[in-house]
Amino acid sequence: MSVRVRFAPSPTGYMHIGNARTALFNWLFARKLQGVFILRIEDTDMQRNVEDAIDVITAGLSWLGMDWDEGPGVDGEFEPYYQSQRLQLYRDHARQLIKNKQAYICRCHKSGDDDSECDCRLDMTDADAETDLDGGLAVRFLNPGGTTEFEDIVQGKLSFENEQFGDFILIKSDGTPTYNYANVVDDHAMQITHVARGDDHVSNTPRQLMLYEAFGFEPPEFAHLPQIMAPDGGRMSKRHGASSLNELQERGFLPEAAMNYLALLGWSPGDEREYLSPEELISEFDLQRVSKSPAQFNMKRLIHINSLHMENTPLERRARLAAGILVDRGLLNQADVEQPRVMDRVAAVVEALGTRFKYGEQILEYGEHFFSDAPPEIDSELYSYLEERQVRGALREAGERLSGLSDWSLEAIEEVVRGTAEEHGLKAAPLIHAIRVSLSGSTVGPGLFTLVHLVGQDQSYRRIQAALDTVPAQD
């Protein structure tokens, strides 16, 4: 029988990185074993905006490159894949448990923070099995006591005293099922063979195992994945930046690089490889090799992994990535991007940036001025590059000679710059730096002649003039 796994998120409108990694491990596991990957929406407690929230999930998975065999948009044998559409199933199963005296109607309406005992188990009657379960009264599980033990694929042998979980709720008084209960009913109904989820669910597992036992269902295998923690060691949250899949996309990371990085959080192929394509991840992945200890999210390492993937990404795609960011930040508009001439320019800039362009957002760090007609702002800290009289003289002349150049080639530009420097008794470096700051407002970037070439003849002249005007001479 083939392996069947599921990713069962709650539609919160936010695709957390930890959830994404959970989905990824399930997907890799299924793809490796040629099993089935199911997307199931746990929306029993959600109201309104569920559609949008589900879009966040499906868009996130699709962006990362994961596809599902059953779920929203891909209805299969076990539909529906929304818990909110499966209420009758949960009620029918609950009725069965009540009939067997393994569950009972709770009439006392005790809330969760009232820790006094609920005595409703003493009032069980045969009539309970006939009671409506579509609202008004909650159903509790009759905890059988004893010990639950299981072998977790990543955590190893785990053991719990059942008593500590009490007679937990199965059906809430509004008629909807609780998480632990719906999970068991659905996982069984959908013939799930392996449950891989965050390790914050370990203590839910004994509860669910008691239910499998009560129903006489065979339980799936469990694999509890370690948590992903924020760079400061605490919980991942919005304030850490890049805590959601969406942010990774917005900041211009390649999906296959994000997948690669996420896979390496809590798992490794066992050797020193770190660059793995989706195909390699699939063939190498092994739940047994998942670590038990939590891993911290590290942006620098993500950037590094991304840069590795960028090296193997065709210029055209890198250019599109850059263009997406530029449009996003208002430096280009969508109509511009449709024009081949504009895209050619973006591509030329990206090509000039080379390995400096490690992920999408960096187009702004290095290349913002390429997409603006205004001369760049020159920070006063950079004035020293433009203050010396000798340098200024050379800069002025270089600007003029550049603007008179009839052959706008790298070679000609270089000749002008080096020649001018020499004639002014300067080494090339100070003039090169002065031109760079004038043209880009920065001390870092592509080779100077490439920079001048890309900025263009007219703009180069104007920016040099503007820089000379802005920065006062100094003796």
Place this chain on the structure above:
RNA sequence: GGCCCCAUAGUCAAGUGGCGAAGACACCAGCCUUUCAAGCUGGAGACGCGGGUUCAAUUCCCGCUGGGGUCACCA
């Protein structure tokens, strides 16, 4: 606090009853270079602590400390 889990450098992470304890990111220095990035060379940096078991523990056991998770009619 009860219960469960974890513990190799700042981070990710390989690994074993006997090793000079991999590798990567980050960091430092040098080379290259018009700058940065990349590349190359070199460097610093780890088995949390205390007891056992053993000829020998980073590795096995116990305790401690530290960290995480969970204790709902949320999922």
